[in-house]
Each structure stands twice: as C-alpha cells, then as structure tokens.
Amino acid sequence: MKIGIHDIGVCSWSLRAEGAAELIDLCQKLNLNHAQLNLGPLLDMDQAGRATEIELLQKSGLVITSGMIGFVGEDYSSIATIHATGGVMPDALWPQRLERALAAGRLAQKMKLSAVSTHIGFIPSTSDPNYPKVVARVGQIAREYAAMGLDLYMETGQEKAANLHQFIKDVPGHNLGANFDPANMILYGSGDPIEAVHILRNDIRHVHIKDATASTKPGVDWGQEVPFGQGQVGPRRFLDALTQTGYKGPLVIEREAGPSRMEDIRAAIIAMQQA
Numbered sequence: 665m666k667i668g669i670h671d672i673g674v675c676s677w678s679l680r681a682e683g684a685a686e687l688i689d690l691c692q693k694l695n696l697n698h699a700q701l702n703l704g705p706l707l708d709m710d711q712a713g714r715a716t717e718i719e720l721l722q723k724s725g726l727v728i729t730s731g732m733i734g735f736v737g738e739d740y741s742s743i744a745t746i747h748a749t750g751g752v753m754p755d756a757l758w759p760q761r762l763e764r765a766l767a768a769g770r771l772a773q774k775m776k777l778s779a780v781s782t783h784i785g786f787i788p789s790t791s792d793p794n795y796p797k798v799v800a801r802v803g804q805i806a807r808e809y810a811a812m813g814l815d816l817y818m819e820t821g822q823e824k825a826a827n828l829h830q831f832i833k834d835v836p837g838h839n840l841g842a843n844f845d846p847a848n849m850i851l852y853g854s855g856d857p858i859e860a861v862h863i864l865r866n867d868i869r870h871v872h873i874k875d876a877t878a879s880t881k882p883g884v885d886w887g888q889e890v891p892f893g894q895g896q897v898g899p900r901r902f903l904d905a906l907t908q909t910g911y912k913g914p915l916v917i918e919r920e921a922g923p924s925r926m927e928d929i930r931a932a933i934i935a936m937q938q939a
Contacts, residue, residue, distance in 0.1 A: 751785020
C-alpha cells in the first residue's frame with residue numbers, strides 16, 4: 665500500500681504476532697506489504713527455528729523496512745525508570761547490550777536488511793561528563809554496523825530535537841540517523857513534533873506513525889498514546905512537514921497501547937488517506 669509517495673507499513677510488535685506466519689497473515693489482512701521487524705524473537709530462537717522463520721518471511725514478499733532491537737532490563741513503567749535503565753547508558757549492562765546490538769546487526773545483515781533501529785536511551789547534555797561516553801558507545805555500534813553495510817536508526821523522543829541533531833553530528837561516520845516518532849515527543853514532553861521534523865530534516869531515515877496527548881506534567885509523567893489522528897500530532901500537518909523536508913521513505917504505523925490494535929491500525933491508515 666502507498667499513500668502518496670510513501671510505502672505504508674506496520675511495526676511487527678504492534679500486531680503482537682506469534683511468529684512469521686501470523687505476522688504475514690495479519691499484514692495481508694491490513695493490505696500492507698511493509699513491516700518493521702522486531703529481531704529479538706528471532707535472536708532468541710534456535711538456529712533451525714530462526715532459519716524457518718526467515719524463509720517464511722522471505723518467501724512471503726513482505727518488505728522489511730528495518731529491524732528493531734530492545735534490551736533486557738529496560739523499564740518503561742515511568743519516565744524516571746526508563747531514564748535510569750534505557751539504552752546504552754547503564755554501565756553494568758553495556759557489554760551485554762553491545763553484544764545484543766551486534767547480534768541484531770549480524771542477523772539483519774544475513775536477512776539483507778538495510779538498517780536496525782533502537783532506543784539508545786536519554787542523551788545527556790553536551791556539558792554532561794557522560795556525554796563523550798554515550799557518543800563513543802553509539803559510535804561503536806554505528807561503526808560495527810557500517811562494516812556490515814547497515815544504518816543505525818535512533819528512536820526519537822527522550823531529548824529535544826536540537827540535542828538529538830547535535831548528537832548525530834558528534835558521532836563519527838555517516839550511517840546514524842533518526843527513526844522519527846512524533847508521538848514520543850509528546851509522550852516524553854520533549855517538544856513539538858512538527859518543529860522537530862524541521863530541525864531533524866537531514867537526519868530522518870525512517871518514520872513511525874503514532875499519536876499521543878500530553879500529560880499535565882510533561883517530562884515527569886507519561887502522556888497518553890492514542891490512535892493516530894485522535895491526538896495532538898495532527899495527520900495533515902505532520903505529513904506536510906515530512907513533505908516539506910523532502911522525506912520519501914516509509915511511514916510505519918506503531919500502536920503500543922489499547923486492546924484493539926488491528927482496528928487502530930486501520931484507523932491510522934484512514935487518517936493518513938484523508939489528511
């Protein structure tokens with residue numbers, strides 16, 4: 665499916681599919697042939713199971729827009745807990761998270777994907793003593809990915825867009841970019857997503873379609889995720905901003921809350937079509 669110049673896809677974890685066969689079936693029911701794939705379940709399988717799943721995906725014709733990887737021990741129960749536990753920041757967990765990221769890269773390379781996305785955690789300010797450490801750690805993953813022919817996409821949301829833009833400039837190499845999620849800017853209370861699109865115009869490599877409403881204590885308490893088109897992102901202004909900045913890549917629907925995922929994903933497609 666296309667809307668304008670953009671391929672429309674869905675995040676595999678939004679569908680909560682139990683394996684490749686169900687993922688393929690659900691995408692067909694949505695009339696979508698693009699998906700962003702959580703690589704974690706494949707990494708956790710034995711070799712034979714992994715090979716079977718990959719063969720199913722490749723024979724299906726489903727186009728994987730990028731891989732995605734998360735880390736054991738990340739706690740999203742509050743903004744404070746994910747600040748403490750997210751991404752590359754926890755020193756004690758860095759070695760195992762590096763290995764997990766590299767394993768995901770090797771799998772993505774084997775599957776002939778072009779990129780892997782992840783939340784790297786909260787980027788400290790440039791004046792923070794931890795800033796060079798985070799630059800070095802993300803730079804190490806990006807460098808290893810470059811050798812595999814992969815890009816590394818960083819999920820947006822935890823920090824203001826200007827800080828993320830500076831960080832991307834400070835990490836050596838040219839294969840680091842943003843997986844832009846407009847709802848995350850609202851959920852984390854880190855700024856206006858439309859303004860962020862323009863600030864990150866040269867950094868955006870992949871886009872999530874997700875919506876949210878802000879909390880009464882932005883940056884302290886979570887906002888609320890809602891179906892796309894029912895929150896504060898604004899489908900028309902968001903798509904216009906992407907057009908103005910020259911983004912031509914996929915628009916991948918992510919829905920991480922609510923009991924009616926398929927209905928909400930269909931609603932997101934309609935909201936984009938009507939925008």
